[in-house]
Amino acid sequence: MSSVISIQNLSKTYATGFQALKTINLDIRRGEIFALLGPNGAGKTTLIGIICGIVNPSTGKVTVDGHDIVDDYRAARSEIGLVPQELTTDSFETVWATVNFSRGLFGKPRNPAHIEKILKQLSLWEKKDSKIMTLSGGMKRRVMIAKALSHEPRILFLDEPTAGVDVELRKDMWQVVRELRASGVTIILTTHYIEEAEDMADRIGVISNGEIMLVEEKAELMRKLGKKQLTILLQKPLAAIPPELAPHNLSLADGGNELVYGYDTKGERTGITALLSDLNAANIRFSDLQTTQSSLEDIFVGLVGRK
The missing domain is CATH 3.30.70 (Alpha-Beta Plaits)
Structure with a gap:
């Protein structure tokens, strides 16, 4: 299976001298669900931030679907949808407006049918005219996913996507993820609910202290270490x-x-x-x-x- 994301000798050291990532080498396969697990401070969010163009690497190279994230950053970022840990969106905008605006940021033409499809998949259609500030935490998390999917990315990063989401909404969310995967979208997931990774992922990566400890097929990992x-x-x-x-x-x-x-x-x-x-x-x-x-x-x- 071909790699859609290739990471070679990647490291990140901040001005304070703190080394968040240490010589990361990792290939993520096209169309898989890849779960990246690690304790708080392990480097998960830093790694995702570099791939998505939010954090500058210190050394190394990353390509996204063949596009270098530095030399060809526009093409690389157009392939990616990101659902961050933090709920960051305009509280005074409506659900429809903020998701539609996110699509426009990537230079995509208007596509009301696509936006409607996403909102219905995420059970947000009834809230399309509601302002973000009136929504529950779980519904705001759904809006973040809708924004990430608005420009039809082929790679989706989910950084703690179900934090603060109730069980029913979580089930609906994972059903959407399965449908995306079936359509060919590559999913990279971080979660503290490890049973979610056990249920959803094809492969597991474990990161600790800025280093990749292992990358393994889930079934093989369970066989070897279980x-x-x-x-x-x-x-x-x-x-x-x-x-x-x-x-x-x-x-x-x-x-x-x-x-x-x-x-x-x-x-x-x-x-x-x-x-x-x-x-x-x-x-x-x-x-x-x-x-x-x-x-x-x-x-x-x-x-x-x-x-």
Whole structure:
């Protein structure tokens, strides 16, 4: 799959000496949903700001659909829609006027049908004549997304798009994102709701202290770094783990009523089979088996914690 954004040896050092980004190399594929995860201050917003032309890089090169963001900045920026963290729009304008104006900023001709389509997708049509100042925080966030989509970009940056948005509006928003992705739009997402990244993203990137720690297919990341746990509910409690079960990675829980077996998601079917066989040989009976798997959030916390 071809890259729509290519980042080579990118760094950013501010006048104070603070280095926000350190030699970033990253390719974002055309048509994917890419989730960029990292703790506060990791460099996510700085990286997005550089790609979108808001922040000047110190070193390195970035191209957007083949256009250099410095030498061919107009063409590069015309490809991008940005939904920033902050709610920045004219409070006294109507929804229709502010979204229509955003389209005009990119030199696009008037297209009332397109603006209407966006507002309806985002459940803003009934509010089209309302002033921004009268809207709830969640509806203002929707307006920011409508503004970002007004000029029909092929790349959409969503920087914490569901912050302050209720569950119902969030579901509607992700449905729009899925439709955009289906139409060929590339989505780059940052979010503190890591379950959203787990649900939506094709690939995951983790950034910490201005450095990319990893970039991986979501499914492969879960396979490599995820952990599974098998909980065996015993018919009779154990005071200690019998010696014949010592080779297995076992621990006792719930006052000896449960045996807990941890293994990675690459799969230890032979290990589980051997464990169950050894339980039978030790005359240990159980009433139920329960399995749980670590989430993307568990993996993320583990990675950042080690960093």
